Amino acid sequence: MNALLETRSLARNFGAVTAAADIDVTINAGEIVGVIGSNGAGKTTFINMVTGYLAPSSGEILFKGKSIVGKNPRQVMRAGICRSFQVAQLFPELTVLDNVLIAYGIMKHKILPLMSPLATKANIQQAEQLLEEYGITSYMAETVVTLPQGVRKLLDIALAMLRKPEILLLDEPTSGVAIDDKFELMDTVMRAVRKSGAAVLFVEHDMEVIARYSTRLIAFYDGRVLADGAVSEVMGDEKVKELVTGHHLDIDYEREVEHA
Protein backbone atom coordinates (compact mmCIF):
# COMPACT_ATOMS: atom_id res chain seq x y z
CA MET A 1 0.00 0.00 0.00
CA ASN A 2 1.19 3.51 -0.71
CA ALA A 3 -0.40 5.14 2.32
CA LEU A 4 0.47 8.82 2.39
CA LEU A 5 -1.17 9.69 5.66
CA GLU A 6 -2.12 7.35 8.43
CA THR A 7 -3.50 8.07 11.87
CA ARG A 8 -3.64 5.46 14.60
CA SER A 9 -5.95 5.76 17.62
CA LEU A 10 -5.73 9.51 17.38
CA ALA A 11 -7.49 11.20 20.30
CA ARG A 12 -7.92 14.65 21.75
CA ASN A 13 -9.80 15.97 24.76
CA PHE A 14 -10.61 19.49 25.80
CA GLY A 15 -11.06 19.05 29.51
CA ALA A 16 -14.06 16.81 29.85
CA VAL A 17 -15.00 17.15 26.17
CA THR A 18 -13.73 14.41 23.90
CA ALA A 19 -13.30 16.05 20.51
CA ALA A 20 -11.62 13.03 18.94
CA ALA A 21 -11.42 9.46 20.19
CA ASP A 22 -9.62 6.63 18.52
CA ILE A 23 -9.49 7.91 14.96
CA ASP A 24 -7.89 5.55 12.44
CA VAL A 25 -7.78 7.04 8.98
CA THR A 26 -5.58 6.17 6.03
CA ILE A 27 -5.25 8.27 2.92
CA ASN A 28 -3.49 6.98 -0.17
CA ALA A 29 -1.87 8.91 -2.96
CA GLY A 30 -4.33 10.25 -5.49
CA GLU A 31 -7.44 9.73 -3.39
CA ILE A 32 -10.18 12.32 -3.03
CA VAL A 33 -11.73 11.58 0.32
CA GLY A 34 -14.90 13.24 1.52
CA VAL A 35 -15.62 13.65 5.22
CA ILE A 36 -19.06 14.12 6.70
CA GLY A 37 -20.19 14.50 10.26
CA SER A 38 -22.56 16.66 12.24
CA ASN A 39 -21.48 19.78 14.08
CA GLY A 40 -18.93 19.01 16.75
CA ALA A 41 -18.14 15.56 15.37
CA GLY A 42 -14.42 16.33 15.46
CA LYS A 43 -13.66 17.00 11.79
CA THR A 44 -11.83 20.27 12.33
CA THR A 45 -10.07 18.86 15.37
CA PHE A 46 -8.80 16.03 13.17
CA ILE A 47 -7.37 18.48 10.62
CA ASN A 48 -5.90 20.63 13.40
CA MET A 49 -4.09 17.63 14.83
CA VAL A 50 -2.76 16.38 11.52
CA THR A 51 -1.37 19.81 10.62
CA GLY A 52 0.33 20.32 13.97
CA TYR A 53 -1.94 23.09 15.21
CA LEU A 54 -3.28 20.95 18.04
CA ALA A 55 -1.29 18.30 19.87
CA PRO A 56 -3.12 14.97 20.11
CA SER A 57 -3.82 13.68 23.60
CA SER A 58 -2.73 10.28 22.37
CA GLY A 59 -2.24 8.36 19.17
CA GLU A 60 0.06 8.45 16.19
CA ILE A 61 0.17 10.38 12.92
CA LEU A 62 2.31 8.99 10.14
CA PHE A 63 3.13 10.82 6.95
CA LYS A 64 4.79 8.54 4.40
CA GLY A 65 5.55 6.16 7.22
CA LYS A 66 7.21 8.70 9.51
CA SER A 67 5.67 10.13 12.66
CA ILE A 68 4.83 13.82 12.48
CA VAL A 69 3.41 14.15 15.97
CA GLY A 70 5.02 17.10 17.73
CA LYS A 71 5.82 19.00 14.56
CA ASN A 72 4.44 22.53 14.25
CA PRO A 73 2.28 23.73 11.33
CA ARG A 74 5.31 25.17 9.53
CA GLN A 75 7.13 21.85 9.60
CA VAL A 76 4.07 19.83 8.66
CA MET A 77 3.37 22.12 5.77
CA ARG A 78 6.94 21.97 4.50
CA ALA A 79 6.76 18.19 4.70
CA GLY A 80 3.84 18.26 2.25
CA ILE A 81 0.54 18.54 4.12
CA CYS A 82 -1.37 21.76 3.58
CA ARG A 83 -4.84 22.82 4.63
CA SER A 84 -7.58 25.34 4.14
CA PHE A 85 -9.78 26.69 6.92
CA GLN A 86 -13.45 26.52 7.77
CA VAL A 87 -13.28 30.30 8.18
CA ALA A 88 -10.84 31.55 5.55
CA GLN A 89 -7.60 32.66 7.19
CA LEU A 90 -6.39 35.70 5.28
CA PHE A 91 -5.00 39.18 5.90
CA PRO A 92 -8.35 40.99 6.00
CA GLU A 93 -7.23 44.61 5.75
CA LEU A 94 -4.85 43.97 2.86
CA THR A 95 -5.62 43.58 -0.82
CA VAL A 96 -5.88 40.21 -2.52
CA LEU A 97 -2.66 40.98 -4.36
CA ASP A 98 -0.82 41.78 -1.13
CA ASN A 99 -2.14 38.58 0.42
CA VAL A 100 -0.64 36.56 -2.41
CA LEU A 101 2.58 38.57 -2.53
CA ILE A 102 3.15 38.00 1.17
CA ALA A 103 2.50 34.30 0.68
CA TYR A 104 5.07 34.10 -2.09
CA GLY A 105 7.49 36.23 -0.09
CA ILE A 106 7.32 33.82 2.81
CA MET A 107 7.35 30.74 0.64
CA LYS A 108 10.40 31.67 -1.39
CA HIS A 109 12.67 32.62 1.48
CA LYS A 110 13.58 30.58 4.48
CA ILE A 111 15.02 33.76 5.97
CA LEU A 112 12.99 36.79 4.95
CA PRO A 113 15.03 39.51 3.19
CA LEU A 114 15.01 42.96 4.81
CA MET A 115 15.97 45.15 1.90
CA SER A 116 14.92 43.68 -1.43
CA PRO A 117 11.47 44.69 -2.67
CA LEU A 118 8.56 42.24 -2.58
CA ALA A 119 6.22 43.82 -5.11
CA THR A 120 8.50 43.37 -8.12
CA LYS A 121 7.09 42.99 -11.60
CA ALA A 122 8.02 39.32 -11.64
CA ASN A 123 6.33 38.63 -8.31
CA ILE A 124 3.19 40.53 -9.28
CA GLN A 125 3.02 38.59 -12.51
CA GLN A 126 3.33 35.33 -10.64
CA ALA A 127 0.58 36.41 -8.26
CA GLU A 128 -1.64 37.28 -11.20
CA GLN A 129 -1.10 33.84 -12.65
CA LEU A 130 -2.13 32.20 -9.41
CA LEU A 131 -5.26 34.32 -9.15
CA GLU A 132 -6.09 33.52 -12.74
CA GLU A 133 -5.87 29.81 -12.06
CA TYR A 134 -8.54 30.26 -9.40
CA GLY A 135 -10.57 32.68 -11.49
CA ILE A 136 -10.34 35.59 -9.06
CA THR A 137 -8.03 37.97 -10.90
CA SER A 138 -10.72 40.62 -11.04
CA TYR A 139 -10.61 40.97 -7.25
CA MET A 140 -6.87 41.57 -7.19
CA ALA A 141 -6.97 45.18 -6.01
CA GLU A 142 -9.77 44.65 -3.51
CA THR A 143 -9.41 44.46 0.23
CA VAL A 144 -10.16 41.01 1.61
CA VAL A 145 -12.91 42.19 3.98
CA THR A 146 -14.96 43.33 1.00
CA LEU A 147 -14.78 39.98 -0.82
CA PRO A 148 -17.71 37.57 -1.21
CA GLN A 149 -17.41 34.36 0.81
CA GLY A 150 -16.64 32.22 -2.22
CA VAL A 151 -13.71 34.36 -3.26
CA ARG A 152 -12.30 34.28 0.25
CA LYS A 153 -12.57 30.51 0.28
CA LEU A 154 -10.83 30.24 -3.07
CA LEU A 155 -8.04 32.55 -1.99
CA ASP A 156 -7.62 30.57 1.21
CA ILE A 157 -7.29 27.36 -0.79
CA ALA A 158 -5.01 28.98 -3.36
CA LEU A 159 -2.63 29.95 -0.56
CA ALA A 160 -2.76 26.40 0.79
CA MET A 161 -1.82 25.05 -2.65
CA LEU A 162 1.19 27.33 -3.06
CA ARG A 163 3.55 24.82 -1.52
CA LYS A 164 2.40 22.09 -3.90
CA PRO A 165 1.35 19.76 -1.08
CA GLU A 166 1.10 16.01 -1.43
CA ILE A 167 -2.02 16.08 0.70
CA LEU A 168 -4.51 18.89 0.83
CA LEU A 169 -6.96 19.02 3.72
CA LEU A 170 -9.97 21.21 3.01
CA ASP A 171 -12.17 22.20 5.93
CA GLU A 172 -15.63 22.87 4.51
CA PRO A 173 -14.47 24.58 1.31
CA THR A 174 -18.03 25.43 0.31
CA SER A 175 -19.44 26.61 3.63
CA GLY A 176 -20.99 30.03 3.38
CA VAL A 177 -21.14 29.75 -0.40
CA ALA A 178 -24.49 29.91 -2.20
CA ILE A 179 -25.74 26.52 -3.39
CA ASP A 180 -25.53 27.57 -7.03
CA ASP A 181 -21.87 28.51 -6.70
CA LYS A 182 -20.68 25.42 -4.82
CA PHE A 183 -20.03 23.29 -7.86
CA GLU A 184 -18.20 26.01 -9.69
CA LEU A 185 -15.97 26.54 -6.69
CA MET A 186 -15.27 22.82 -6.33
CA ASP A 187 -14.60 22.50 -10.05
CA THR A 188 -12.00 25.22 -9.83
CA VAL A 189 -10.35 23.68 -6.80
CA MET A 190 -10.38 20.16 -8.20
CA ARG A 191 -8.89 21.32 -11.49
CA ALA A 192 -5.96 22.82 -9.61
CA VAL A 193 -5.65 19.76 -7.41
CA ARG A 194 -5.65 17.35 -10.32
CA LYS A 195 -2.94 19.35 -12.01
CA SER A 196 -0.77 19.05 -8.92
CA GLY A 197 -1.60 15.40 -8.28
CA ALA A 198 -2.24 15.98 -4.58
CA ALA A 199 -4.47 13.69 -2.55
CA VAL A 200 -7.41 15.50 -0.99
CA LEU A 201 -9.45 15.13 2.15
CA PHE A 202 -12.37 17.52 2.25
CA VAL A 203 -15.00 18.13 4.88
CA GLU A 204 -18.39 18.81 3.36
CA HIS A 205 -21.99 18.95 4.51
CA ASP A 206 -23.58 18.92 1.07
CA MET A 207 -24.17 15.31 -0.07
CA GLU A 208 -24.40 16.27 -3.71
CA VAL A 209 -20.95 17.80 -3.55
CA ILE A 210 -19.66 14.70 -1.81
CA ALA A 211 -21.19 12.41 -4.41
CA ARG A 212 -19.78 14.41 -7.27
CA TYR A 213 -16.17 14.81 -6.18
CA SER A 214 -15.10 12.15 -3.72
CA THR A 215 -13.78 8.70 -4.45
CA ARG A 216 -14.20 7.62 -0.87
CA LEU A 217 -16.22 8.79 2.10
CA ILE A 218 -15.57 8.87 5.85
CA ALA A 219 -18.33 9.60 8.33
CA PHE A 220 -17.37 11.08 11.71
CA TYR A 221 -19.61 10.86 14.70
CA ASP A 222 -18.84 12.00 18.22
CA GLY A 223 -15.08 12.02 17.68
CA ARG A 224 -15.02 8.59 16.04
CA VAL A 225 -15.01 7.17 12.56
CA LEU A 226 -18.47 5.73 12.09
CA ALA A 227 -18.00 4.44 8.57
CA ASP A 228 -15.29 4.52 5.92
CA GLY A 229 -15.51 3.22 2.37
CA ALA A 230 -17.03 3.74 -1.05
CA VAL A 231 -19.36 6.72 -1.18
CA SER A 232 -22.53 4.74 -1.91
CA GLU A 233 -21.66 2.20 0.75
CA VAL A 234 -21.19 4.80 3.49
CA MET A 235 -24.25 6.75 2.45
CA GLY A 236 -26.29 3.58 2.60
CA ASP A 237 -25.00 2.63 6.03
CA GLU A 238 -27.86 2.50 8.53
CA LYS A 239 -25.90 4.08 11.36
CA VAL A 240 -24.70 6.87 9.12
CA LYS A 241 -28.27 7.53 8.01
CA GLU A 242 -29.47 7.60 11.56
CA LEU A 243 -26.66 9.60 13.18
CA VAL A 244 -25.08 11.74 10.47
CA THR A 245 -26.87 12.35 7.23
CA GLY A 246 -30.28 12.29 8.85
CA HIS A 247 -29.50 15.63 10.40
CA HIS A 248 -28.48 17.20 7.15
CA LEU A 249 -30.38 15.59 4.34
CA ASP A 250 -33.99 15.11 5.24
CA ILE A 251 -34.35 17.77 7.82
CA ASP A 252 -37.83 17.50 9.16
CA TYR A 253 -38.35 21.08 10.14
CA GLU A 254 -41.55 20.50 12.01
CA ARG A 255 -39.94 17.86 14.12
CA GLU A 256 -36.95 20.11 14.78
CA VAL A 257 -39.24 22.84 15.96
CA GLU A 258 -41.10 20.48 18.23
CA HIS A 259 -37.86 19.31 19.78
CA ALA A 260 -36.63 22.85 20.27
Place this chain on the structure above:
Amino acid sequence: MKYATTMIVGAGIALLAAGLFMPGWLTFLLTLAFAKGLVVMGLLLLMRAGLVSFGQGLYYCLGAYCVGIAGDYFETQNALLLLLLAIVVCVALAAVIGLLLCRYRDIFFAMFSMAFSMILYGVLVKSSAFGSSDGFNVKPPLLFGWTPTGESGPFLAYGLAVVALVGVGIFVWRYLRSPMGYAGEAVRENEIRVEYLGASVRRIIYTKYLLAAAMAGLGGGITALAAGHIDPEMAYWTTSGEFVFIALMGGVGHAAGPVIGAVLFELLRTYAFQISPYTWQMILGIALLVIILYLPKGVWSLVERVTKGKPL
Protein backbone atom coordinates in the same frame (compact mmCIF):
# COMPACT_ATOMS: atom_id res chain seq x y z
CA MET B 1 13.37 52.69 -5.39
CA LYS B 2 16.35 54.62 -6.77
CA TYR B 3 14.12 57.68 -6.88
CA ALA B 4 13.31 57.41 -3.19
CA THR B 5 16.94 56.88 -2.22
CA THR B 6 17.91 59.95 -4.19
CA MET B 7 15.14 61.94 -2.54
CA ILE B 8 16.21 60.93 0.95
CA VAL B 9 19.89 61.63 0.28
CA GLY B 10 18.90 64.96 -1.31
CA ALA B 11 16.86 65.91 1.74
CA GLY B 12 19.83 65.00 3.93
CA ILE B 13 22.21 67.21 1.95
CA ALA B 14 19.70 70.07 2.11
CA LEU B 15 19.42 69.63 5.88
CA LEU B 16 23.21 69.63 6.26
CA ALA B 17 23.51 72.77 4.15
CA ALA B 18 20.73 74.47 6.09
CA GLY B 19 22.51 73.52 9.30
CA LEU B 20 25.38 75.83 8.37
CA PHE B 21 23.09 78.83 8.50
CA MET B 22 20.78 77.86 11.34
CA PRO B 23 20.84 79.57 14.71
CA GLY B 24 22.40 77.36 17.36
CA TRP B 25 19.17 76.74 19.25
CA LEU B 26 17.44 75.43 16.15
CA THR B 27 20.35 73.14 15.30
CA PHE B 28 20.17 71.78 18.81
CA LEU B 29 16.40 71.35 18.71
CA LEU B 30 16.53 69.54 15.37
CA THR B 31 19.33 67.27 16.54
CA LEU B 32 17.26 66.11 19.49
CA ALA B 33 14.20 65.77 17.27
CA PHE B 34 16.08 63.70 14.69
CA ALA B 35 17.48 61.49 17.43
CA LYS B 36 13.94 60.87 18.65
CA GLY B 37 12.85 60.34 15.06
CA LEU B 38 15.36 57.49 14.88
CA VAL B 39 13.88 55.87 17.97
CA VAL B 40 10.35 56.26 16.64
CA MET B 41 11.30 54.79 13.25
CA GLY B 42 12.21 51.65 15.17
CA LEU B 43 8.94 51.84 17.06
CA LEU B 44 7.19 52.13 13.71
CA LEU B 45 8.47 48.70 12.72
CA LEU B 46 6.84 47.23 15.82
CA MET B 47 3.65 49.24 15.59
CA ARG B 48 3.04 48.16 12.03
CA ALA B 49 3.20 44.60 13.28
CA GLY B 50 0.51 45.51 15.81
CA LEU B 51 2.88 45.80 18.77
CA VAL B 52 3.16 48.98 20.81
CA SER B 53 6.29 49.10 22.92
CA PHE B 54 6.04 51.39 25.92
CA GLY B 55 9.67 50.72 26.69
CA GLN B 56 11.85 52.05 23.88
CA GLY B 57 13.27 54.38 26.52
CA LEU B 58 15.25 51.36 27.70
CA TYR B 59 17.42 51.37 24.58
CA TYR B 60 17.35 55.13 24.19
CA CYS B 61 18.81 55.46 27.68
CA LEU B 62 21.14 52.50 27.34
CA GLY B 63 22.56 53.89 24.10
CA ALA B 64 23.16 57.23 25.75
CA TYR B 65 24.84 55.69 28.80
CA CYS B 66 27.03 53.51 26.56
CA VAL B 67 28.31 56.62 24.84
CA GLY B 68 28.80 58.44 28.14
CA ILE B 69 30.39 55.60 30.06
CA ALA B 70 32.58 54.29 27.24
CA GLY B 71 33.72 57.81 26.45
CA ASP B 72 34.89 58.15 30.03
CA TYR B 73 36.27 54.68 30.49
CA PHE B 74 38.14 54.33 27.22
CA GLU B 75 38.93 58.02 27.16
CA THR B 76 37.75 58.34 23.61
CA GLN B 77 35.55 60.95 22.04
CA ASN B 78 35.43 59.20 18.70
CA ALA B 79 31.77 59.67 17.86
CA LEU B 80 31.44 56.88 15.31
CA LEU B 81 33.05 54.33 17.58
CA LEU B 82 30.86 55.33 20.51
CA LEU B 83 27.67 55.18 18.49
CA LEU B 84 28.61 51.80 17.08
CA LEU B 85 29.18 50.55 20.60
CA ALA B 86 25.78 51.89 21.68
CA ILE B 87 24.09 49.97 18.89
CA VAL B 88 25.95 46.73 19.62
CA VAL B 89 25.16 46.84 23.34
CA CYS B 90 21.49 47.62 22.72
CA VAL B 91 21.10 44.80 20.21
CA ALA B 92 22.83 42.41 22.61
CA LEU B 93 20.40 43.27 25.40
CA ALA B 94 17.44 43.12 23.01
CA ALA B 95 18.59 39.69 21.88
CA VAL B 96 17.97 38.45 25.42
CA ILE B 97 14.85 40.42 26.34
CA GLY B 98 13.37 39.83 22.90
CA LEU B 99 13.29 36.09 23.53
CA LEU B 100 10.73 36.72 26.24
CA LEU B 101 8.88 39.63 24.67
CA CYS B 102 8.22 37.94 21.34
CA ARG B 103 5.84 35.60 23.16
CA TYR B 104 3.55 38.41 24.23
CA ARG B 105 1.06 40.64 22.46
CA ASP B 106 -1.08 43.69 23.06
CA ILE B 107 -1.10 45.16 26.54
CA PHE B 108 1.24 42.46 27.82
CA PHE B 109 3.88 43.34 25.27
CA ALA B 110 3.48 47.03 26.10
CA MET B 111 3.67 46.52 29.86
CA PHE B 112 6.56 44.05 29.77
CA SER B 113 8.60 46.37 27.59
CA MET B 114 7.82 49.21 29.99
CA ALA B 115 8.82 47.08 32.96
CA PHE B 116 12.27 46.43 31.53
CA SER B 117 12.88 50.12 30.93
CA MET B 118 11.80 50.87 34.49
CA ILE B 119 14.28 48.30 35.76
CA LEU B 120 17.09 50.17 34.02
CA TYR B 121 15.75 53.41 35.44
CA GLY B 122 15.75 51.92 38.93
CA VAL B 123 19.30 50.63 38.56
CA LEU B 124 20.64 53.93 37.25
CA VAL B 125 18.96 56.01 39.94
CA LYS B 126 20.72 53.88 42.53
CA SER B 127 24.13 53.94 40.82
CA SER B 128 26.14 56.68 42.42
CA ALA B 129 29.08 55.92 40.12
CA PHE B 130 26.97 57.28 37.27
CA GLY B 131 25.60 60.25 39.18
CA SER B 132 22.41 58.58 40.39
CA SER B 133 19.34 60.56 39.40
CA ASP B 134 21.45 63.56 38.33
CA GLY B 135 23.25 61.62 35.63
CA PHE B 136 26.58 62.93 34.38
CA ASN B 137 28.18 65.01 31.66
CA VAL B 138 29.34 63.58 28.37
CA LYS B 139 32.46 64.92 26.71
CA PRO B 140 31.95 66.69 23.37
CA PRO B 141 32.34 64.36 20.40
CA LEU B 142 35.21 64.14 17.98
CA LEU B 143 34.89 63.17 14.36
CA PHE B 144 38.12 62.12 12.68
CA GLY B 145 39.94 64.14 15.31
CA TRP B 146 37.90 67.29 14.68
CA THR B 147 35.70 68.94 17.24
CA PRO B 148 33.81 72.12 16.54
CA THR B 149 34.02 74.97 18.98
CA GLY B 150 32.09 78.14 19.69
CA GLU B 151 29.36 79.01 17.25
CA SER B 152 29.55 75.77 15.28
CA GLY B 153 29.44 73.77 18.52
CA PRO B 154 26.17 71.90 17.97
CA PHE B 155 26.88 71.24 14.31
CA LEU B 156 28.82 68.01 14.68
CA ALA B 157 26.07 66.19 16.53
CA TYR B 158 23.56 67.67 14.12
CA GLY B 159 25.54 66.35 11.17
CA LEU B 160 25.74 62.92 12.76
CA ALA B 161 21.99 62.97 13.36
CA VAL B 162 21.25 63.90 9.75
CA VAL B 163 23.56 61.22 8.38
CA ALA B 164 22.04 58.62 10.70
CA LEU B 165 18.59 59.76 9.70
CA VAL B 166 19.41 59.38 6.01
CA GLY B 167 20.91 55.94 6.51
CA VAL B 168 18.12 54.63 8.72
CA GLY B 169 15.52 56.38 6.58
CA ILE B 170 16.70 54.58 3.45
CA PHE B 171 16.80 51.33 5.35
CA VAL B 172 13.29 51.69 6.74
CA TRP B 173 11.91 52.85 3.42
CA ARG B 174 13.25 49.76 1.71
CA TYR B 175 12.46 47.51 4.64
CA LEU B 176 8.77 48.38 4.54
CA ARG B 177 8.68 47.16 0.95
CA SER B 178 10.62 43.96 1.59
CA PRO B 179 9.19 40.54 2.44
CA MET B 180 10.14 41.13 6.09
CA GLY B 181 8.39 44.49 6.05
CA TYR B 182 5.21 43.01 4.61
CA ALA B 183 5.48 40.19 7.12
CA GLY B 184 4.89 42.80 9.81
CA GLU B 185 1.50 43.69 8.36
CA ALA B 186 0.82 40.00 8.00
CA VAL B 187 1.54 39.33 11.67
CA ARG B 188 -0.76 42.17 12.69
CA GLU B 189 -3.51 40.84 10.45
CA ASN B 190 -3.43 37.10 11.02
CA GLU B 191 -0.76 35.14 12.84
CA ILE B 192 -2.30 31.77 12.04
CA ARG B 193 -2.00 32.44 8.34
CA VAL B 194 1.61 33.52 8.70
CA GLU B 195 2.49 30.28 10.47
CA TYR B 196 0.62 28.21 7.90
CA LEU B 197 2.48 29.99 5.12
CA GLY B 198 5.66 28.75 6.70
CA ALA B 199 7.11 31.71 8.60
CA SER B 200 7.66 31.90 12.33
CA VAL B 201 5.70 34.77 13.85
CA ARG B 202 8.06 34.89 16.81
CA ARG B 203 11.10 35.15 14.61
CA ILE B 204 9.51 38.01 12.69
CA ILE B 205 8.68 39.91 15.88
CA TYR B 206 12.12 39.16 17.30
CA THR B 207 13.84 40.59 14.23
CA LYS B 208 11.75 43.73 14.41
CA TYR B 209 12.46 44.08 18.09
CA LEU B 210 16.22 43.90 17.52
CA LEU B 211 16.08 46.47 14.74
CA ALA B 212 13.98 48.79 16.88
CA ALA B 213 16.49 48.45 19.73
CA ALA B 214 19.36 49.30 17.41
CA MET B 215 17.61 52.43 16.20
CA ALA B 216 16.68 53.49 19.72
CA GLY B 217 20.27 52.95 20.88
CA LEU B 218 21.57 55.06 18.02
CA GLY B 219 19.05 57.80 18.82
CA GLY B 220 20.03 57.73 22.48
CA GLY B 221 23.73 57.85 21.64
CA ILE B 222 23.28 60.87 19.42
CA THR B 223 21.23 62.57 22.12
CA ALA B 224 24.07 62.04 24.60
CA LEU B 225 26.61 63.56 22.21
CA ALA B 226 24.37 66.48 21.40
CA ALA B 227 23.13 67.31 24.89
CA GLY B 228 26.44 66.69 26.64
CA HIS B 229 24.49 65.40 29.61
CA ILE B 230 22.54 62.24 30.34
CA ASP B 231 20.35 61.12 33.21
CA PRO B 232 18.12 58.14 34.10
CA GLU B 233 15.02 60.08 33.01
CA MET B 234 15.77 58.76 29.51
CA ALA B 235 14.61 55.32 30.66
CA TYR B 236 11.61 56.62 32.58
CA TRP B 237 8.26 55.52 31.25
CA THR B 238 7.24 59.04 30.26
CA THR B 239 10.13 59.12 27.78
CA SER B 240 8.87 55.91 26.20
CA GLY B 241 5.40 57.41 26.19
CA GLU B 242 6.76 60.37 24.31
CA PHE B 243 7.94 58.06 21.54
CA VAL B 244 4.49 56.55 21.21
CA PHE B 245 3.07 60.07 21.25
CA ILE B 246 5.38 61.07 18.40
CA ALA B 247 4.49 57.93 16.43
CA LEU B 248 0.80 58.74 16.70
CA MET B 249 1.39 62.35 15.79
CA GLY B 250 3.58 61.69 12.76
CA GLY B 251 1.93 58.49 11.64
CA VAL B 252 3.42 55.08 10.97
CA GLY B 253 2.30 54.75 7.36
CA HIS B 254 5.61 55.96 6.00
CA ALA B 255 9.24 56.17 7.08
CA ALA B 256 8.97 59.96 7.12
CA GLY B 257 6.11 59.99 9.64
CA PRO B 258 8.26 59.57 12.75
CA VAL B 259 10.68 62.29 11.66
CA ILE B 260 7.93 64.79 10.95
CA GLY B 261 6.26 63.81 14.20
CA ALA B 262 9.46 64.26 16.17
CA VAL B 263 10.24 67.69 14.73
CA LEU B 264 6.67 68.81 15.29
CA PHE B 265 6.78 67.48 18.82
CA GLU B 266 9.98 69.31 19.73
CA LEU B 267 8.76 72.57 18.17
CA LEU B 268 5.40 72.29 19.88
CA ARG B 269 7.01 71.55 23.19
CA THR B 270 9.44 74.42 22.95
CA TYR B 271 6.78 76.94 22.02
CA ALA B 272 4.20 75.55 24.39
CA PHE B 273 6.73 75.88 27.19
CA GLN B 274 7.48 79.46 26.27
CA ILE B 275 3.84 80.38 26.02
CA SER B 276 2.75 78.69 29.21
CA PRO B 277 5.50 77.15 31.33
CA TYR B 278 3.03 75.52 33.72
CA THR B 279 0.52 73.94 31.37
CA TRP B 280 2.60 73.12 28.32
CA GLN B 281 1.74 69.42 28.61
CA MET B 282 -1.90 70.35 28.19
CA ILE B 283 -1.15 72.11 24.92
CA LEU B 284 0.68 69.02 23.67
CA GLY B 285 -2.22 66.84 24.73
CA ILE B 286 -4.73 68.97 22.91
CA ALA B 287 -2.53 68.96 19.81
CA LEU B 288 -2.43 65.16 19.85
CA LEU B 289 -6.17 65.00 20.37
CA VAL B 290 -6.78 67.24 17.38
CA ILE B 291 -4.44 65.17 15.23
CA ILE B 292 -6.02 61.88 16.24
CA LEU B 293 -9.48 63.28 15.53
CA TYR B 294 -8.75 64.90 12.20
CA LEU B 295 -5.70 63.00 10.97
CA PRO B 296 -5.99 59.53 12.48
CA LYS B 297 -3.08 58.35 10.38
CA GLY B 298 -0.85 61.15 11.62
CA VAL B 299 0.48 64.32 10.10
CA TRP B 300 2.19 62.33 7.39
CA SER B 301 -1.20 61.47 5.88
CA LEU B 302 -1.56 65.18 5.10
CA VAL B 303 1.51 64.98 2.88
CA GLU B 304 0.14 61.84 1.28
CA ARG B 305 -3.16 63.54 0.52
CA VAL B 306 -1.41 66.46 -1.15
CA THR B 307 0.87 64.31 -3.25
CA LYS B 308 -1.73 61.63 -3.93
CA GLY B 309 -0.92 59.57 -6.95
CA LYS B 310 2.69 60.57 -6.97
CA PRO B 311 5.21 57.98 -5.85
CA LEU B 312 7.14 59.06 -2.81
